Structure formats: C-alpha cells, structure tokens
Amino acid sequence: MEEEIPKEILEKYITTIHNWSGIYFTNSNISILKRKILQQSKNFSLTPEEYFNLINNDSEKMMEFIDSITTNFTKFFRHPEQFDFIKNFVIPEIVLKRQQQGLFKIKLWSAGCATGEEPYSMLISSLESFEDNGIKMMIEVIASDISLKCLEIAQRGIYSKEKLEGVPRYIIDKYFNKIDENKFGIKEEYKRFVRFDYHNLLHDNGIRGVDIVMCRNVLIYMDEDTIRKILDNIYTSMHNDGYLFLSPTESLFGITDKFKSFKKDNIFYYHKV
Ligand SMILES: C[S@@+](CC[C@H](N)C(=O)[O-])C[C@H]1O[C@@H](n2cnc3c(N)ncnc32)[C@H](O)[C@@H]1O
Structure with a gap:
C-alpha cells in the first residue's frame, strides 16, 4: 500500500x-x-x-x-513540420527583414529546452536554411531550463543512437561526431552557437530581440495565471515581428490578448499583437 x-x-x-x-x-x-x-x-x-x-x-x-x-521528455525535430516551416519560410523571411534593418544576427530561444534536442534542432534547421538560401548571418540559440541536470546534458551535447532515431543520416554526418558505436556528439563548431541558461520562465531573463521562440510542452504543466505571467516575459523578450511556436496541441485561445495566432501551410504560430 x-x-x-x-x-x-x-x-x-x-x-x-x-x-x-x-x-x-x-x-x-x-x-x-x-x-x-x-x-x-x-x-x-x-x-x-x-x-x-x-x-x-x-x-x-x-x-x-x-x-x-520536472517532466523532461523531448526529441530531435519533435513536431517535424514546425522545423520544416522554420527552415523553408521563417528563417528566409526574418533574415531578409533583419538585413533590411541593418542587423547581422538572428536570435532563437528554446524556452524549456530539456536535454537540448530542441535548441539543436532549431540551430540545424536554421543553418540548413542559410545554406539552401545562400544566407550570411550570425545566429545565437538560447537554450534555457529550470532543470540543471537537463542543462548539463544539453551542454554536453552527446546523444545515444536511439535519441537520434529518425534524424536523416546526412544531418547526423554533417552536425555530429561519432564518439563510439552508440554515441554521437554535436560538433563544437556548431555547439558554439548555442548559449545555455539556467532560467525560470516565471522571471524575465533580460534577453531582448528574439526572432523565434519555441516554448513547447512546457505550459501544459501550468495554470492560466502562470501561463499569462510566462507569456508576458516571452512577449518582452521578442522582436515585434518575432515568431512564437507552441506544440500543435497547445493553444493560447482565451488566455492572452498579447499574442495572435496565425496559420500557414497547416502550421500554427503566434505573433505579438
Ligand atoms: C516536456 S519538456 C519539453 C521540452 C521541449 N520543449 C520539447 O517540447 O520537446 C518541459 C521542460 O520544461 C522545463 N520547465 C518546467 N517549468 C519550467 C520553468 N518554470 N522555467 C523553465 N523551464 C521549465 C522542464 O524542466 C522540462 O525540461
């Protein structure tokens, strides 16, 4: 009993x-x-x-x-259609805008990054988009979580073969070093674009001008007042025309009037109102 x-x-x-x-x-x-x-x-x-x-x-x-x-389940390219959308549509659009504004860097944020699969997927999708579209731009991916244990794993950037299941072979060969039969480590030359941050989403992290935020499968554990508080902080951190992605099963409907939802190619995302 x-x-x-x-x-x-x-x-x-x-x-x-x-x-x-x-x-x-x-x-x-x-x-x-x-x-x-x-x-x-x-x-x-x-x-x-x-x-x-x-x-x-x-x-x-x-x-x-x-x-x-904390519940820390995550995986590489979770909800893959969102990463395709970021690669094919969001990155080219944002980069063009920032270039027109005379800016040379884009900033992405994985808010509640768990063991790092999400921020690395954001980075890889962006770099693939850079390559496909001949983009020259600096990039920073902020990876934050309230779990120190998870952040340590994320920072190490070493994943088992099982964790990389479903990731295309050419992506593994390009972005990871094979450590042994079962272990792959994200290459240092790519890891340097990711900044790890022990951060509680209830507080403002002081980061500003973020172009793309992913806060997926985090708010599902919160009550509405807390979600509003967290959204206020995300709102403050974002560029006026930045993109916010939740997981496809999450919605801000009836919770906040600070973000408006949009749908393109069957993908939902949010912009600041
Ligand atoms: C289920 S995981 C989601 C990981 C990833 N975003 C994804 O969708 O695959 C939720 C993560 O949110 C983190 N988290 C929960 N509350 C948080 C808070 N107040 N501030 C920052 N991170 C938090 C947990 O530690 C956990 O790693």
Whole structure:
C-alpha cells in the first residue's frame, strides 16, 4: 500500500512548487508528486514533513527537488513540420527583414529546452536554411531550463543512437561526431552557437530581440495565471515581428490578448499583437 503523506504537508509542497516553478499539481497527476516526495524524503532518511522543512530552508536543495519533479521528455525535430516551416519560410523571411534593418544576427530561444534536442534542432534547421538560401548571418540559440541536470546534458551535447532515431543520416554526418558505436556528439563548431541558461520562465531573463521562440510542452504543466505571467516575459523578450511556436496541441485561445495566432501551410504560430 502507498505510504500516505499528511494532507496539510502535501498542500505545502503543492503551493511551494507552484510558487517556485509555476508547475501546478492537480488530482490527475498528484500520485506522481507523492511518489517523488516519498522517494526524495527516503534518500535523506527524513519524513516528508522534515524533508519539506529542509528544502524550504535551503534554496539549492529546493532547486534539486524542483529538478526531480520536472517532466523532461523531448526529441530531435519533435513536431517535424514546425522545423520544416522554420527552415523553408521563417528563417528566409526574418533574415531578409533583419538585413533590411541593418542587423547581422538572428536570435532563437528554446524556452524549456530539456536535454537540448530542441535548441539543436532549431540551430540545424536554421543553418540548413542559410545554406539552401545562400544566407550570411550570425545566429545565437538560447537554450534555457529550470532543470540543471537537463542543462548539463544539453551542454554536453552527446546523444545515444536511439535519441537520434529518425534524424536523416546526412544531418547526423554533417552536425555530429561519432564518439563510439552508440554515441554521437554535436560538433563544437556548431555547439558554439548555442548559449545555455539556467532560467525560470516565471522571471524575465533580460534577453531582448528574439526572432523565434519555441516554448513547447512546457505550459501544459501550468495554470492560466502562470501561463499569462510566462507569456508576458516571452512577449518582452521578442522582436515585434518575432515568431512564437507552441506544440500543435497547445493553444493560447482565451488566455492572452498579447499574442495572435496565425496559420500557414497547416502550421500554427503566434505573433505579438
Ligand atoms: C516536456 S519538456 C519539453 C521540452 C521541449 N520543449 C520539447 O517540447 O520537446 C518541459 C521542460 O520544461 C522545463 N520547465 C518546467 N517549468 C519550467 C520553468 N518554470 N522555467 C523553465 N523551464 C521549465 C522542464 O524542466 C522540462 O525540461
């Protein structure tokens, strides 16, 4: 039988997690949280209440706990049609505009990048577009997450063969070094375009002028007030004509009037209003 956590203690965890990260646990996913609390408390040989007091008084331990309750599933070129759209349409359009404005760099942001597959996919799609269209432009991809463990993996940029399943052979040969039979590392000459940032989306990261933001499969764990707060920060970071992509199953309908949705070639994206 599952060990019980006193209701008032569980409530404290839920409120604290929400205040720290915006992640909101409800009846539908509470059993996952309970399991994590029991596991972490056991690791420290503490009761859930004692463990709560520990993390509540030690921000580093709190960060580790928040890290442990995040959902980090991701994959290369997840929702591939969005990356095709970025490569074939968004990059050429944005680059042309920035060149006309006398700017020499475009900025992309993977907000909630998990283990790095998303920012590297954004980079590769952009570089492929540069090549296809004879574009000369500087590029920076910001990869941010609240999970330090994930960011470390992202920064290392080494992935197993399974993680690269579905990625075309020529892309692997071009952008990755084969480390051994099962491991591939993103080449340094490409990795240098990606900047990793430990960042909580509830706070402004001070980045401005972002051309393309991907914030996919992150807001699904948040309540509406938190989503609005995060969108305000994303809004501030973006160029006026920048693009925001959520996952195809997410929508901002009825949540904010700061972004307007558009559809082209069956792809949904958002612009600032
Ligand atoms: C399911 S993954 C999505 C990864 C990627 N965007 C994708 O769609 O494949 C969600 C990520 O959001 C991160 N996250 C959750 N809350 C966050 C917050 N408040 N600030 C920054 N990142 C957060 C988690 O740590 C996790 O790595």
